[in-house]
Amino acid sequence: MPDWSYQTLFRPILFRLPARIARGLTFQAMGRLSRIPGGTFIIKTLGHVEPSPLLRSDFEGIALPTPTGLSGAVDADGIAIKAISQFGFGFVEVGPVTRSPITSDSPIHIDPASESIIYPCEYENAGEEVILQRIRNPNHRLPQFVRIAPSPRAGPNEAAADLQALFERFAGEPNVSALIVEAVSSRLEDTAGSPIQLFEQLSVFFAENAVTPIRKKPMLLYIPLDLPDTLLQQIVRRANPSIWSGFVIGDSVRAIDGTVVTGRNGREACIAKLHTIREHAIGSPILFASAGVHEPANALALLEAGADYLLLHSGFVYAGPGLPKRVNEAILYDRLAREEAPPSPSFWTNWGWMCLLGIGMMLGGVIAWIIAASSVLLPYDESFLDMARSQVAAINNNLLNFMSHDRITLAGTMLSIGILYYQLARHGLRHGLHWAKTAVWVSCGVGFPSFFLYLGYGFFDPLHAAAAFILLPMFLLAMRNNPDRPNRLPVNLHNSSVWRRGLWGQLCFIIVGASLCIGGLVIAYVGITNVFVPQDIGYLCMSRNALDLANSRLVPLIAHDRAGFGGALLSDAIGILIVSLWGLQQGARWQWWTLLWSGSPGFIAGLSVHFAIGYTDFIHLLPAYFVLVVYIAGLILLYPYLMSKERAHSHVAT
Structure with a gap:
């Protein structure tokens, strides 16, 4: 409690x-x-x-x-x-x-x-x-x-x-x-x-x-x-x-x-x-x-x-x-506060590598978004299907749009993860904060293995594999030689109304993180099992069997997108959840901006693409609507607490 x-x-x-x-x-x-x-x-x-x-x-x-x-x-x-x-x-x-x-x-x-x-x-x-x-x-x-x-x-x-x-x-x-x-x-x-x-x-x-x-x-x-x-x-x-x-x-x-x-x-x-x-x-x-x-x-x-x-x-x-x-x-x-703070480690000692990993995730998200919003399929996708983009579109008018919606939501999640990792590295790992290191450890510990979720379907994504091959060493270098150090930033001292509202905001973001964890697990599970939910079939107006008859490799390709998105969403959600549970501190302005910046790409990508392609089923989008409302409420409630300019450590009792 x-x-x-x-x-x-x-x-x-x-x-x-x-x-x-x-x-x-x-x-x-x-x-x-x-x-x-x-x-x-x-x-x-x-x-x-x-x-x-x-x-x-x-x-x-x-x-x-x-x-x-x-x-x-x-x-x-x-x-x-x-x-x-x-x-x-x-x-x-x-x-x-x-x-x-x-x-x-x-x-x-x-x-x-x-x-x-x-x-x-x-x-x-x-x-x-x-x-x-x-x-x-x-x-x-x-x-x-x-x-x-x-x-x-x-x-x-x-x-x-x-x-x-x-x-x-x-x-x-x-x-x-x-x-x-x-x-x-x-x-x-x-x-x-x-x-x-x-x-x-x-x-x-x-x-x-x-x-x-x-x-x-x-x-x-x-x-x-x-x-x-x-x-x-x-x-x-x-x-x-x-x-x-x-x-x-x-x-x-x-x-x-x-x-x-x-x-x-x-x-x-x-x-x-x-x-x-x-x-x-x-x-x-x-x-x-x-x-x-x-x-x-x-x-x-x-x-x-x-x-x-x-x-x-x-x-x-x-x-x-x-x-x-x-x-x-x-x-x-x-x-x-009575002691002189030790110097922060240099950029290349450890934390800088996580900054680079975050930047890499952001660049990857932007590139993935551009591709998903234009051609959708990459050359190796077409090679795997043994079909050109025009042939895939001919199977079903909504098929490319459906694949685009999976890939744009993944791109938005990649941007969210990248921003989160960069901020945690710059403001957390740099100062040896235990909770920030734990957030990175657990989030990456889920994110990197999620690469293997879709391999059971027989599709190997070389771009995804190359990204993991490049980013994994950065993660390992970021976590080396980085012992825990105490927090030297001012802390909350009073049970003020701002603090109490901040607790409501914290509760909102814990709900957001927990909800996204559940969503990521469900999407990843669907991606490696049934692949589609009933609303997907309703949007496509085409059953899974019909897709298999059209091309037996379509479902594995879609499963790869869904499982990858589920794993990425779970990785992102764990980071947000740990920040919300352990990290929020009065006057830590960077934390409010991190929650805003890291959350926005995911919601923008996820909701905008659904409306852009006409996939607006209310039941399908209801979880996203719920999380968005709680997310906005959390930002509003946390704003006075995290953005407070009063970072005093006065000992005067009230």
Whole structure:
């Protein structure tokens, strides 16, 4: 459920359902998908969230793939963690965990206006026994940070006993990377100094019991978001760095009625606490911030305020599953912006060869269009048929027009592919962008083998073979010595209306790419099997048997055109689909022009030739009409997003 489907299709439906039901439906669907064979591959393919190695860090000997973690409150039951772990997270929080299960049937409320979530019970969880089994048998590879908490109704002494017992259970578990301890609570009355008493009592206990090798875990002190500042200062001044590796600032504020609220509005309080901790803490503790990250700009604001790592919660619900990827991209860009970019490889190193391949495809498309619009048949076609063009025309008045329509649509597709490859090479391969290289790899991996689709009919196209012979080395040279490099162009930071419209535009182009993939597969299949569809026979007013009787080599020649066009269309569609899925980035003007320029020749060729030859059957052209409408809608919706002159990377949160 990437953002282009979540924000456009699923969120409007889910937000109309009771929150518990919506959460259950979503996580159950994601969980089931991740458990089927190939499910995680589908998730990775839809989102392309493989984080950059440059985001990796080491926290107390724990390798974290990214600085972005998942709050334990998002999927408290662990239903979809296997799926969610593929979204670009570097670690997951488990908990809060209490000794006994805590359940609640009261509804969870959402407030879209303030982008907040209201929980009736802050500590709802399955209890230590169930969660311990889940931790021992994880279905993901991310580090697990377990947050332990006392019973909500426990006094200071009972709370200390609960936390000591939970420590005993979880500290020795090899799958527990770190412990987050709720040793300070804003709900404990401060009349007798109980929060300080609890904290100091636990600090003594941990100092005595957390030093053995099997129990040596990083200990993080949980700081409630609504903890008074005066109390926070006392706590951080007394936090012994030899016990506490750092602090985790929570994201919930307790309401008068006992409910807790987490949402966008908690960010300012979190920033204030980050400043307080940095000012008063001993040493340089590691800080985790979890409040109010609803867009990448929020994440950068927290990092600027002193956070080292982030936890996503309410923002994951409101912004969508793509938020961790967007946050990671913003963090990476922010880091790289401070460094001097390495020089781009020279034209002949690799990417220039793909430019030449694209130019070759464009030239081939123009030549093929001219021939298809004039003589239609080449000398080797006539030699294969053992018939002159005039003799072919004499068989059926529409036969040459029909062959021309196949060849002009192929020519338009060749132009589209050429433009797409040239742009991907110049703006993608040149900068080592992984998604652009993947688009070229997969598209060419389909396009070149499609040459063999029609050989079963016994027709060998020497011009097609020569083109493949010339272009294939260019492709291989383009893909050599071209390692992945991080994107250094500015990235999207805000959940603006432009971004939301852009997601609709992205959805449109994903539909275009998927539809053209289906069309290419169908046309290629028809080309190597029946060759004709009923509408073709209706236009020709001549059956396949009649064509065979007129010349037994006519059908193989037509099959060659159809199979070749189907393979080319599929190759083009895959490139468009991958660009739409993975590549679209705010302010990347070249991408909008690429979609316009690469799509136009295909539609112009395909539709104009049908009207020129009078093949206007509505059912036959309906798929083309549908894709054209979606294509135009996608261009309109994406224009403000891709053509935006605002390519700012300001860290100011909105």
